[in-house]
Amino acid sequence: MIKVIAFDGDDTLWDNxxxxxxxxxxxxxxxxxxxxxxxxxxxxxxxxxxxxSLYGYGIKAFMLSMIETAVxxxxxxxxxxxxxxxxxxxxxxxxxxxxxxxxxxxxxVSLKPxxxxxxxxxxxxxxxxxxxxxxxxxxxxxxxEIMSEKKESDYAKLVKHLDIKPEELMMIGNSLKSDIIPVxxxxxxxxxxxxxVTWAHEHVDVKIEDGxxxxxxxxxxxxxxx
Amino acid sequence: MIKVIAFDGDDTLWDNxxxxxxxxxxxxxxxxxxxxxxxxxxxxxxxxxxxxSLYGYGIKAFMLSMIETAVxxxxxxxxxxxxxxxxxxxxxxxxxxxxxxxxxxxxxVSLKPxxxxxxxxxxxxxxxxxxxxxxxxxxxxxxxEIMSEKKESDYAKLVKHLDIKPEELMMIGNSLKSDIIPVxxxxxxxxxxxxxVTWAHEHVDVKIEDGxxxxxxxxxxxxxxx
Numbered sequence: 001m002i003k004v005i006a007f008d009g010d011d012t013l014w015d016n017x018x019x020x021x022x023x024x025x026x027x028x029x030x031x032x033x034x035x036x037x038x039x040x041x042x043x044x045x046x047x048x049x050x051x052x053s054l055y056g057y058g059i060k061a062f063m064l065s066m067i068e069t070a071v072x073x074x075x076x077x078x079x080x081x082x083x084x085x086x087x088x089x090x091x092x093x094x095x096x097x098x099x100x101x102x103x104x105x106x107x108x109v110s111l112k113p114x115x116x117x118x119x120x121x122x123x124x125x126x127x128x129x130x131x132x133x134x135x136x137x138x139x140x141x142x143x144x145e146i147m148s149e150k151k152e153s154d155y156a157k158l159v160k161h162l163d164i165k166p167e168e169l170m171m172i173g174n175s176l177k178s179d180i181i182p183v184x185x186x187x188x189x190x191x192x193x194x195x196x197v198t199w200a201h202e203h204v205d206v207k208i209e210d211g212x213x214x215x216x217x218x219x220x221x222x223x224x225x226x
Numbered sequence: 227m228i229k230v231i232a233f234d235g236d237d238t239l240w241d242n243x244x245x246x247x248x249x250x251x252x253x254x255x256x257x258x259x260x261x262x263x264x265x266x267x268x269x270x271x272x273x274x275x276x277x278x279s280l281y282g283y284g285i286k287a288f289m290l291s292m293i294e295t296a297v298x299x300x301x302x303x304x305x306x307x308x309x310x311x312x313x314x315x316x317x318x319x320x321x322x323x324x325x326x327x328x329x330x331x332x333x334x335v336s337l338k339p340x341x342x343x344x345x346x347x348x349x350x351x352x353x354x355x356x357x358x359x360x361x362x363x364x365x366x367x368x369x370x371e372i373m374s375e376k377k378e379s380d381y382a383k384l385v386k387h388l389d390i391k392p393e394e395l396m397m398i399g400n401s402l403k404s405d406i407i408p409v410x411x412x413x414x415x416x417x418x419x420x421x422x423v424t425w426a427h428e429h430v431d432v433k434i435e436d437g438x439x440x441x442x443x444x445x446x447x448x449x450x451x452x
């Protein structure tokens with residue numbers, strides 16, 4: 001019955017959130033003469049959330065939000081050297097090696113002969129393509145779907161675009177909010193694999209009761225349910 | 227024989243490049259105490275071209291390149307106020323009204339019953355979706371394809387993704403380099419509609435002789451060839 005299996009990229013196929021946590025720590029250090037770390041962190045999150053509707057997700061949006069936050073919380077006293085450091089740090093993020101999550105490749109090898117596999121992810125198109133290329137997983141996927149948001153209406157568009165019915169889609173990802181709940185609401189199937197770090201914006205506190213839903217600890221376990 | 231007609235977005239369906247030209251003039255004005263306008267312009271283009279492989283296309287990339295250029299050419303003397311102005315100017319670009327190019331809607335009305343229409347464009351996903359929504363043209367298109375580059379290999383991916391053969395694709399756009407030449411090389415059809423402003427990076431000087439190629443002055447004229 002399932003025709004397409006869509007995998008989230010960040011923190012499902014490869015590590016991602018840990019680099020943003022590292023970046024936040026670095027950014028707090030950069031501004032420690034102006035504000036204590038927990039306040040910098042809070043201000044940065046505030047800027048990011050405020051900018052999502054304009055910038056969307058991804059590293060370029062994160063860079064611009066760091067710059068904006070630095071200007072604001074230093075009351076425009078931030079020196080240009082620090083701005084340059086932020087730009088360079090962000091460029092470093094765009095050039096990180098890609099670290100696959102354990103077991104990913106085995107799962108793809110098993111599923112590829114039977115299903116159309118796609119990556120369905122938020123973020124910068126070029127950056128996600130770069131990660132997919134660097135990951136060595138490119139050949140397992142029919143294509144990569146970059147989504148500006150992962151709400152129910154976005155999955156409805158995805159399903160239309162894939163020319164399938166919602167119940168023919170299985171989504172696998174680490175975010176209940178973005179990968180699981182909207183897909184279940186649409187009538188699709190979803191498997192949740194929690195990651196050890198979750199961005200505050202992605203955190204939800206719910207208990208899901210749905211016959212189309214599974215939760216596993218490791219990606220290798222999805223093969224028990226497909 | 228043609229199944230899918232793909233339209234470039236920027237400067238084919240709606241005005242775009244003129245806003246970037248305005249932005250460049252504004253940016254040169256911001257830095258006029260440091261460097262003459264033509265040097266600022268040259269330095270900005272240098273930064274942009276250098277960053278394309280990392281940032282891709284779009285307004286966020288442009289904002290980051292303006293910031294980087296401002297820091298570099300002022301020898302790190304740019305005050306934080308000016309950085310803030312750049313960020314705000316960029317946000318304004320992301321919130322511009324969308325001005326349709328004359329005749330676009332008539333063409334789409336005529337073609338929609340007979341072909342699958344898509345938008346195939348570079349730039350920020352969210353920004354291009356915003357423009358498509360604001361344009362009122364959303365319902366004419368099956369979906370929007372955001373491409374990180376528009377080289378022959380990218381069109382090969384597009385064709386695969388659309389499940390058609392190259393000769394079943396017609397591309398309509400304003401850039402010979404990005405919309406026309408790679409599609410013809412792949413064996414597809416292409417119609418060129420020059421726009422009155424072209425970004426230096428998109429400029430090519432060639433004469434095309436190909437049975438699958440047409441050039442028209444106005445988008446309404448494409449109906450003579452489809």
